[in-house]
Amino acid sequence: MNYPAIEDVRNVCCIGAGPIGGGWSAHFLARGYDVVSYIHDAAEKASFLEIVETAWISLESMGLAPGASLDRLTIVTDLQAAVKGAQFIQESAPEVIAIKQALYKQLGDMVPHDVVISSSTSGLTMTEIQKHCSTPGRTVVGHPFNPPYLLPLVEIVGGDATDSDAVSWAEAFYRAAGKAPVVLNSEIPGFIATRLQEALWREALHMVANGEATPEQIDTALINGPAPRMALLGQCMAFHVACGEGGMATNLDQFGPALKWPWTRLEAPELTKQLRDRMVDGCDRMASGRHFSKLAAERDRGLVEVLKAVAAADILS
């Protein structure tokens, strides 16, 4: 399929009047696109606009692209009119499989075949969603993180009938549009970020259920401990840097046996040579030759600023 050149994309259509649809609309407007937003019911217009205008406050303080303006937003309740001229479609309809399937059936016939249609779904797979779509090759999942106008992550994955070209195109387009895309290897439930967050969340619920911690203790511990570091380095690199000279290899070789401890309710995988090598090689690639002392200095400089930002926001003290 001959998808449009990324730099030629000017017109984006966003489907959905909720916080995700509204958040996407605001994001694309802030990046300088013309945005047509489809809302199902004219009665949703006021709440939709409130979402966009609330997002705009933050987007302005993050910095707008040249020419970006709320004036470049058009709101319509006619789907055919919404998709007309669109070079990319971000779909954020309700998370109900029947609704999504019916929508993709319509869109599949209505939208030119060289336009990528990307779904914000967090819980459904594109293989299911695209089932009744006549042109499923260009349909992908592009799952944002809430709030979608601020958090850069977009997890991208195709369904069984998706062309790999459409996935690559979506990745390049999201990157050009100021997002941090991650292309998944396979359609796993929860994708990557939600799975990780969900593991932590389940452990948190266990602790509260057992009277081992309160929600306040959990949030205080996260805010003042692992989370600021994770915001800068993720988790693999946080350990890589913390372990000094030996990095991730030391972490796994030294603390590997601790994986067998009954910490948390999540059983650990077998620490095979293959797993060890994948972890070590991945961290080495991210370190790009930087010595741990340089990485630790970069971490500390970053932590100072992140902690100042968290302290200034002071939401939960």
Added chain:
Amino acid sequence: MNYPAIEDVRNVCCIGAGPIGGGWSAHFLARGYDVVSYIHDAAEKASFLEIVETAWISLESMGLAPGASLDRLTIVTDLQAAVKGAQFIQESAPEVIAIKQALYKQLGDMVPHDVVISSSTSGLTMTEIQKHCSTPGRTVVGHPFNPPYLLPLVEIVGGDATDSDAVSWAEAFYRAAGKAPVVLNSEIPGFIATRLQEALWREALHMVANGEATPEQIDTALINGPAPRMALLGQCMAFHVACGEGGMATNLDQFGPALKWPWTRLEAPELTKQLRDRMVDGCDRMASGRHFSKLAAERDRGLVEVLKAVAAADILS
């Protein structure tokens, strides 16, 4: 026991020459205390000083307490001299139970009974550590998060023979010394923060083992998705705010069934009425009457600054 008034504490002894002992020494110096640091071997002095001086760069940019100075650090290799005059002892000896037990046996006799001795241990319990100590009432765990001179979290818990007064004193002292203490209800392995981090970590290892994600994908997803939000709000409040009007109650009532999905390898607890109420009540307490729209606005303002700090640090791009 008559512990010293918190505001009278001027002299702190830090035991341990590694990154944790050095990090604690730097922290207390930066908060304006006189610090005597015990190192086991004079040969460790240079590396110990390097840790303190590296930490000092970040501590200066976070802001020092009036009168804080590296000149107020004394390094000794004699334990008796180290603890003399100390009004609080932070112990960061190697994580070997026999070493810790022998040390607490010595300290128990050597240190006046009204001086709280706090262990940085991450993997041992105070019940084990204090076994051969003749004065175990004032011994507690005060577990920091790495790097201890920057991350504010200290998890506090006593052993079976610890006085509850010592735990309360330690909490008040750490707070006065610029830390964010969390007192645990019980001696659970991994305390709170490490357990949560470990659940996420095990899920990450499973994903890498199964070829579902690479370390790079995991770290990119965390940095651009859940982590900046978690740094500001923790996880309970991140969900509370994301769910709009209904907050945590909506989260649990609406997504509760999803806990049964085979997302992650960690089985979820039964979502009992008691667990639901604990979660909802905890979030309500943290919200302190703020409407979700106010909390969401505070989150967004904070996220803008955290994201700017993360982007400026730009460690993994």
